[in-house]
Amino acid sequence: MSERKVLNKYYPPDFDPAKIPKLKLPKDRQYVVRLMAPFNMRCKTCGEYIYKGKKFNARKETVMNELYMGLPIFRFYIKCTRCLAEITFKTDPENTDYAMEHGATRNFQAEKLLEEEEKKITKDREEEELNNPMKVLENRTRDSKMEMEVLENLQELKELNQRQASVDFEGMLGTYKELEQRTKEQEKEEDERETREMLERALVKRLRDSDSDSDQESESSSRPKKPSTDRPTDILTTDRLTDTQGMSVGGVKKAKVESWERSVGGLGGGGALGSLVVRKKPATSVPKPDTTVTPAGSNTQTVSKAAAIVLTEATKPITAQNGSSSLSLLGAYSDSDDSNNSE
Numbered sequence: 381m382s383e384r385k386v387l388n389k390y391y392p393p394d395f396d397p398a399k400i401p402k403l404k405l406p407k408d409r410q411y412v413v414r415l416m417a418p419f420n421m422r423c424k425t426c427g428e429y430i431y432k433g434k435k436f437n438a439r440k441e442t443v444m445n446e447l448y449m450g451l452p453i454f455r456f457y458i459k460c461t462r463c464l465a466e467i468t469f470k471t472d473p474e475n476t477d478y479a480m481e482h483g484a485t486r487n488f489q490a491e492k493l494l495e496e497e498e499k500k501i502t503k504d505r506e507e508e509e510l511n512n513p514m515k516v517l518e519n520r521t522r523d524s525k526m527e528m529e530v531l532e533n534l535q536e537l538k539e540l541n542q543r544q545a546s547v548d549f550e551g552m553l554g555t556y557k558e559l560e561q562r563t564k565e566q567e568k569e570e571d572e573r574e575t576r577e578m579l580e581r582a583l584v585k586r587l588r589d590s591d592s593d594s595d596q597e598s599e600s601s602s603r604p605k606k607p608s609t610d611r612p613t614d615i616l617t618t619d620r621l622t623d624t625q626g627m628s629v630g631g632v633k634k635a636k637v638e639s640w641e642r643s644v645g646g647l648g649g650g651g652a653l654g655s656l657v658v659r660k661k662p663a664t665s666v667p668k669p670d671t672t673v674t675p676a677g678s679n680t681q682t683v684s685k686a687a688a689i690v691l692t693e694a695t696k697p698i699t700a701q702n703g704s705s706s707l708s709l710l711g712a713y714s715d716s717d718d719s720n721n722s723e
Contacts, residue, residue, distance in 0.1 A: 410439045415456065418477075421467070421484040428462040430484070448473045455481070 417434045436458040443453040455470040460483075467483035480486045509516045 408441055408444060410441045410457075413438055413440045413456075417458075418469070419480075420487040421480065422487060423460040423463065423465055423467065423484050425465040425483070426460060426463040428460055429487075430461065430467075434461070443470060460484075 415436060415438050417430055417432055417436065420432050421430045422428070423430065439457040441455050441457075443455050446453050451473050453471050453473070455468060458467050459465065460467060465483055468481045469478050470481055472479040505519070509519065
Protein backbone atom coordinates (compact mmCIF):
# COMPACT_ATOMS: atom_id res chain seq x y z
CA MET A 381 0.00 0.00 0.00
CA SER A 382 1.09 3.56 -0.62
CA GLU A 383 1.44 6.11 2.12
CA ARG A 384 -1.50 8.25 3.07
CA LYS A 385 0.57 11.45 3.38
CA VAL A 386 3.07 11.43 0.56
CA LEU A 387 6.05 13.68 1.16
CA ASN A 388 8.48 12.35 -1.45
CA LYS A 389 7.39 11.74 -4.99
CA TYR A 390 8.89 9.16 -7.31
CA TYR A 391 11.07 10.43 -10.11
CA PRO A 392 11.93 7.88 -12.78
CA PRO A 393 15.54 7.54 -13.99
CA ASP A 394 14.80 9.09 -17.38
CA PHE A 395 13.13 12.23 -15.86
CA ASP A 396 14.16 15.47 -17.57
CA PRO A 397 12.74 18.68 -15.99
CA ALA A 398 13.65 20.72 -19.11
CA LYS A 399 10.98 18.89 -21.06
CA ILE A 400 8.17 20.20 -18.76
CA PRO A 401 6.22 22.92 -20.63
CA LYS A 402 6.24 26.31 -18.90
CA LEU A 403 3.03 28.15 -18.17
CA LYS A 404 3.12 31.56 -19.86
CA LEU A 405 1.02 34.14 -17.97
CA PRO A 406 0.73 37.87 -18.68
CA LYS A 407 2.65 40.14 -16.32
CA ASP A 408 -0.31 42.46 -15.79
CA ARG A 409 -2.78 39.78 -14.95
CA GLN A 410 -5.18 40.38 -12.05
CA TYR A 411 -5.89 38.36 -8.90
CA VAL A 412 -9.06 38.44 -6.83
CA VAL A 413 -8.26 39.15 -3.18
CA ARG A 414 -10.29 39.93 -0.07
CA LEU A 415 -9.34 43.22 1.61
CA MET A 416 -10.68 46.05 3.77
CA ALA A 417 -10.86 49.72 2.89
CA PRO A 418 -7.59 51.29 4.15
CA PHE A 419 -9.12 54.76 4.81
CA ASN A 420 -12.41 56.66 4.77
CA MET A 421 -13.52 57.73 1.28
CA ARG A 422 -16.50 59.20 -0.56
CA CYS A 423 -17.68 58.08 -3.96
CA LYS A 424 -17.57 60.81 -6.63
CA THR A 425 -20.49 59.35 -8.59
CA CYS A 426 -23.20 58.99 -5.91
CA GLY A 427 -21.62 60.59 -2.83
CA GLU A 428 -21.77 57.39 -0.75
CA TYR A 429 -19.43 57.27 2.24
CA ILE A 430 -17.22 54.19 2.50
CA TYR A 431 -15.69 53.85 5.93
CA LYS A 432 -12.37 52.36 6.91
CA GLY A 433 -12.50 48.61 7.54
CA LYS A 434 -15.32 47.75 5.11
CA LYS A 435 -14.60 44.48 3.31
CA PHE A 436 -14.46 44.11 -0.47
CA ASN A 437 -13.66 41.44 -3.04
CA ALA A 438 -11.03 43.44 -4.92
CA ARG A 439 -8.90 42.83 -8.00
CA LYS A 440 -5.18 43.25 -7.50
CA GLU A 441 -2.60 43.94 -10.21
CA THR A 442 1.04 45.04 -10.37
CA VAL A 443 1.65 48.58 -11.62
CA MET A 444 3.85 48.46 -14.71
CA ASN A 445 7.01 50.58 -14.99
CA GLU A 446 6.67 51.94 -11.43
CA LEU A 447 8.97 50.88 -8.59
CA TYR A 448 10.16 52.36 -5.31
CA MET A 449 13.65 51.28 -4.38
CA GLY A 450 13.07 47.98 -6.14
CA LEU A 451 9.69 47.37 -4.47
CA PRO A 452 6.70 46.79 -6.74
CA ILE A 453 3.58 48.91 -6.38
CA PHE A 454 0.15 47.23 -6.43
CA ARG A 455 -3.17 48.64 -7.59
CA PHE A 456 -6.58 47.59 -6.23
CA TYR A 457 -9.99 47.86 -7.91
CA ILE A 458 -13.18 47.95 -5.79
CA LYS A 459 -16.82 48.89 -6.51
CA CYS A 460 -19.03 51.36 -4.67
CA THR A 461 -21.59 49.70 -2.44
CA ARG A 462 -24.38 51.91 -3.79
CA CYS A 463 -23.79 52.71 -7.47
CA LEU A 464 -21.22 50.00 -8.30
CA ALA A 465 -18.83 52.62 -9.68
CA GLU A 466 -15.21 51.50 -9.91
CA ILE A 467 -12.77 52.95 -7.37
CA THR A 468 -9.01 52.43 -7.56
CA PHE A 469 -6.17 53.05 -5.10
CA LYS A 470 -2.57 51.85 -4.92
CA THR A 471 0.15 51.27 -2.36
CA ASP A 472 2.53 54.06 -1.30
CA PRO A 473 5.66 52.45 0.20
CA GLU A 474 7.42 55.81 0.45
CA ASN A 475 4.95 57.07 3.10
CA THR A 476 3.89 53.58 4.31
CA ASP A 477 0.32 54.34 3.30
CA TYR A 478 -2.17 54.02 0.43
CA ALA A 479 -2.74 56.66 -2.26
CA MET A 480 -6.20 57.43 -3.71
CA GLU A 481 -6.15 57.20 -7.52
CA HIS A 482 -9.60 57.27 -9.14
CA GLY A 483 -13.34 57.18 -8.41
CA ALA A 484 -13.40 58.65 -4.87
CA THR A 485 -11.93 61.27 -2.58
CA ARG A 486 -10.18 60.60 0.70
CA ASN A 487 -11.70 62.14 3.83
CA PHE A 488 -9.90 63.76 6.80
CA GLN A 489 -6.80 64.58 4.75
CA ALA A 490 -6.28 68.32 5.49
CA GLU A 491 -3.53 67.79 8.05
CA LYS A 492 -1.73 65.40 5.78
CA LEU A 493 -1.87 67.87 2.89
CA LEU A 494 -0.46 70.64 5.12
CA GLU A 495 2.45 68.48 6.18
CA GLU A 496 3.16 67.56 2.58
CA GLU A 497 3.16 71.24 1.59
CA GLU A 498 5.62 72.16 4.35
CA LYS A 499 7.91 69.33 3.37
CA LYS A 500 7.84 70.48 -0.22
CA ILE A 501 8.74 74.09 0.70
CA THR A 502 11.67 73.06 2.90
CA LYS A 503 12.93 70.71 0.21
CA ASP A 504 12.87 73.46 -2.46
CA ARG A 505 14.67 75.88 -0.15
CA GLU A 506 17.44 73.40 0.60
CA GLU A 507 17.95 72.79 -3.11
CA GLU A 508 18.25 76.56 -3.79
CA GLU A 509 20.74 77.11 -0.96
CA LEU A 510 22.82 74.18 -2.10
CA ASN A 511 23.46 75.74 -5.52
CA ASN A 512 23.47 79.51 -4.66
CA PRO A 513 25.50 80.81 -1.61
CA MET A 514 24.00 84.32 -1.92
CA LYS A 515 20.57 82.80 -1.42
CA VAL A 516 21.80 81.36 1.87
CA LEU A 517 22.83 84.82 3.10
CA GLU A 518 19.51 86.35 2.09
CA ASN A 519 17.55 83.63 3.88
CA ARG A 520 19.57 84.12 7.10
CA THR A 521 19.07 87.94 7.11
CA ARG A 522 15.36 87.42 6.48
CA ASP A 523 15.07 84.93 9.34
CA SER A 524 16.93 87.22 11.80
CA LYS A 525 14.77 90.21 10.84
CA MET A 526 11.65 88.11 11.36
CA GLU A 527 12.82 87.02 14.81
CA MET A 528 13.47 90.65 15.82
CA GLU A 529 10.01 91.67 14.70
CA VAL A 530 8.45 88.86 16.68
CA LEU A 531 10.32 89.87 19.84
CA GLU A 532 9.32 93.55 19.42
CA ASN A 533 5.68 92.62 18.98
CA LEU A 534 5.82 90.46 22.09
CA GLN A 535 7.35 93.30 24.15
CA GLU A 536 4.69 95.73 22.95
CA LEU A 537 1.95 93.33 23.98
CA LYS A 538 3.48 92.97 27.46
CA GLU A 539 3.67 96.76 27.91
CA LEU A 540 0.10 97.18 26.73
CA ASN A 541 -1.14 94.61 29.19
CA GLN A 542 0.76 96.25 32.05
CA ARG A 543 -0.76 99.67 31.25
CA GLN A 544 -4.27 98.34 31.02
CA ALA A 545 -4.12 96.08 34.06
CA SER A 546 -3.12 97.73 37.35
CA VAL A 547 -1.99 94.53 38.97
CA ASP A 548 1.09 94.43 41.18
CA PHE A 549 2.61 91.03 40.60
CA GLU A 550 5.21 91.50 43.32
CA GLY A 551 2.49 92.37 45.80
CA MET A 552 0.47 89.34 44.76
CA LEU A 553 3.44 87.08 45.31
CA GLY A 554 4.14 88.67 48.68
CA THR A 555 0.53 88.26 49.88
CA TYR A 556 0.51 84.67 48.70
CA LYS A 557 3.69 83.93 50.66
CA GLU A 558 2.26 85.59 53.78
CA LEU A 559 -0.97 83.64 53.46
CA GLU A 560 0.92 80.38 53.07
CA GLN A 561 3.07 81.12 56.12
CA ARG A 562 -0.01 82.04 58.18
CA THR A 563 -1.77 78.80 57.26
CA LYS A 564 1.32 76.82 58.28
CA GLU A 565 1.43 78.57 61.65
CA GLN A 566 -2.29 77.92 62.23
CA GLU A 567 -1.87 74.24 61.41
CA LYS A 568 1.07 74.03 63.82
CA GLU A 569 -0.94 75.70 66.61
CA GLU A 570 -3.88 73.37 66.03
CA ASP A 571 -1.61 70.34 66.23
CA GLU A 572 -0.09 71.56 69.50
CA ARG A 573 -3.52 72.26 70.98
CA GLU A 574 -4.80 68.81 70.02
CA THR A 575 -1.79 67.10 71.57
CA ARG A 576 -2.22 69.16 74.76
CA GLU A 577 -5.92 68.21 75.02
CA MET A 578 -5.11 64.55 74.49
CA LEU A 579 -2.53 64.62 77.29
CA GLU A 580 -4.98 66.35 79.65
CA ARG A 581 -7.70 63.79 78.91
CA ALA A 582 -5.27 60.94 79.53
CA LEU A 583 -4.18 62.49 82.86
CA VAL A 584 -7.78 62.99 84.04
CA LYS A 585 -8.67 59.42 83.13
CA ARG A 586 -5.65 58.11 85.03
CA LEU A 587 -6.63 60.12 88.14
CA ARG A 588 -10.22 58.83 87.96
CA ASP A 589 -9.02 55.26 87.67
CA SER A 590 -6.75 55.67 90.71
CA ASP A 591 -9.63 57.22 92.74
CA SER A 592 -12.00 54.41 91.83
CA ASP A 593 -9.38 51.80 92.78
CA SER A 594 -8.83 53.42 96.18
CA ASP A 595 -12.62 53.58 96.80
CA GLN A 596 -12.99 49.92 95.95
CA GLU A 597 -10.15 48.97 98.30
CA SER A 598 -11.70 50.95 101.17
CA GLU A 599 -15.13 49.37 100.60
CA SER A 600 -13.67 45.88 100.43
CA SER A 601 -11.75 46.44 103.68
CA SER A 602 -14.86 47.79 105.51
CA ARG A 603 -17.18 44.96 104.42
CA PRO A 604 -17.07 41.65 106.38
CA LYS A 605 -15.73 38.71 104.51
CA LYS A 606 -18.38 36.22 103.49
CA PRO A 607 -17.68 32.52 103.59
CA SER A 608 -16.61 31.38 100.18
CA THR A 609 -18.67 28.65 98.57
CA ASP A 610 -16.48 26.27 96.72
CA ARG A 611 -19.40 24.32 95.32
CA PRO A 612 -22.94 25.30 94.32
CA THR A 613 -24.38 22.98 96.97
CA ASP A 614 -22.40 24.59 99.83
CA ILE A 615 -25.31 27.00 100.31
CA LEU A 616 -27.26 24.14 101.93
CA THR A 617 -24.70 23.78 104.72
CA THR A 618 -24.01 27.44 105.49
CA ASP A 619 -26.59 27.55 108.34
CA ARG A 620 -25.16 24.44 109.97
CA LEU A 621 -21.66 25.86 109.78
CA THR A 622 -22.71 29.12 111.42
CA ASP A 623 -24.51 27.17 114.24
CA THR A 624 -21.45 25.10 114.95
CA GLN A 625 -19.25 28.21 114.96
CA GLY A 626 -21.60 29.88 117.50
CA MET A 627 -21.61 26.87 119.79
CA SER A 628 -17.86 26.43 119.75
CA VAL A 629 -16.14 28.06 122.70
CA GLY A 630 -12.54 29.28 122.68
CA GLY A 631 -10.12 26.39 122.90
CA VAL A 632 -12.64 23.76 121.68
CA LYS A 633 -12.07 22.36 118.15
CA LYS A 634 -15.02 22.25 115.72
CA ALA A 635 -16.36 18.90 114.66
CA LYS A 636 -15.21 17.76 111.23
CA VAL A 637 -17.97 18.01 108.65
CA GLU A 638 -18.29 15.04 106.39
CA SER A 639 -18.11 15.49 102.62
CA TRP A 640 -21.69 14.31 102.07
CA GLU A 641 -22.99 16.69 104.75
CA ARG A 642 -21.10 19.61 103.12
CA SER A 643 -22.66 18.86 99.72
CA VAL A 644 -26.20 17.78 100.73
CA GLY A 645 -26.59 18.83 104.34
CA GLY A 646 -27.55 17.03 107.48
CA LEU A 647 -31.04 15.84 108.27
CA GLY A 648 -31.10 16.73 111.95
CA GLY A 649 -29.63 20.25 111.68
CA GLY A 650 -31.36 23.51 111.09
CA GLY A 651 -30.17 23.79 107.51
CA ALA A 652 -32.16 23.91 104.32
CA LEU A 653 -33.15 20.22 104.56
CA GLY A 654 -33.63 20.14 108.31
CA SER A 655 -37.21 21.39 108.10
CA LEU A 656 -38.23 18.66 105.67
CA VAL A 657 -37.47 15.61 107.89
CA VAL A 658 -38.67 15.12 111.46
CA ARG A 659 -36.96 12.36 113.43
CA LYS A 660 -38.81 10.43 116.06
CA LYS A 661 -37.48 11.18 119.54
CA PRO A 662 -36.98 7.99 121.61
CA ALA A 663 -38.31 8.01 125.14
CA THR A 664 -35.57 8.50 127.72
CA SER A 665 -35.92 5.86 130.51
CA VAL A 666 -34.21 6.42 133.82
CA PRO A 667 -33.56 3.12 135.67
CA LYS A 668 -35.14 2.98 139.11
CA PRO A 669 -32.90 2.02 142.01
CA ASP A 670 -33.46 -1.46 143.44
CA THR A 671 -34.63 -1.26 147.07
CA THR A 672 -34.65 -5.00 147.77
CA VAL A 673 -32.22 -6.22 150.40
CA THR A 674 -29.66 -8.62 149.08
CA PRO A 675 -26.97 -10.51 150.85
CA ALA A 676 -23.39 -9.34 150.91
CA GLY A 677 -22.36 -12.00 148.44
CA SER A 678 -24.60 -10.54 145.76
CA ASN A 679 -22.51 -7.33 145.16
CA THR A 680 -21.01 -8.75 142.05
CA GLN A 681 -24.49 -9.40 140.56
CA THR A 682 -25.64 -5.82 141.12
CA VAL A 683 -22.43 -4.41 139.55
CA SER A 684 -22.95 -6.57 136.50
CA LYS A 685 -26.59 -5.38 136.22
CA ALA A 686 -25.51 -1.73 136.42
CA ALA A 687 -22.89 -2.29 133.71
CA ALA A 688 -25.52 -3.90 131.47
CA ILE A 689 -27.84 -0.88 131.96
CA VAL A 690 -25.04 1.56 131.04
CA LEU A 691 -24.24 -0.39 127.87
CA THR A 692 -27.87 -0.44 126.75
CA GLU A 693 -28.22 3.27 127.36
CA ALA A 694 -25.01 3.96 125.45
CA THR A 695 -26.29 2.12 122.38
CA LYS A 696 -29.44 4.30 122.21
CA PRO A 697 -29.24 7.51 120.03
CA ILE A 698 -28.52 10.71 121.90
CA THR A 699 -31.33 13.17 121.07
CA ALA A 700 -31.48 15.29 124.22
CA GLN A 701 -30.05 18.75 124.00
CA ASN A 702 -27.03 20.06 125.98
CA GLY A 703 -26.02 16.56 127.04
CA SER A 704 -29.10 15.78 129.26
CA SER A 705 -29.06 12.07 128.35
CA SER A 706 -25.47 11.65 129.41
CA LEU A 707 -26.22 13.29 132.76
CA SER A 708 -29.18 10.94 133.38
CA LEU A 709 -27.01 7.94 132.63
CA LEU A 710 -24.33 9.12 135.05
CA GLY A 711 -27.00 9.72 137.71
CA ALA A 712 -28.40 6.24 137.30
CA TYR A 713 -24.97 4.72 137.56
CA SER A 714 -24.16 6.66 140.74
CA ASP A 715 -27.50 5.62 142.35
CA SER A 716 -26.83 1.96 141.68
CA ASP A 717 -23.35 2.28 143.24
CA ASP A 718 -24.79 3.93 146.36
CA SER A 719 -27.38 1.20 146.80
CA ASN A 720 -24.72 -1.47 146.46
CA ASN A 721 -22.49 0.19 149.02
CA SER A 722 -25.36 0.57 151.47
CA GLU A 723 -26.14 -3.08 151.18
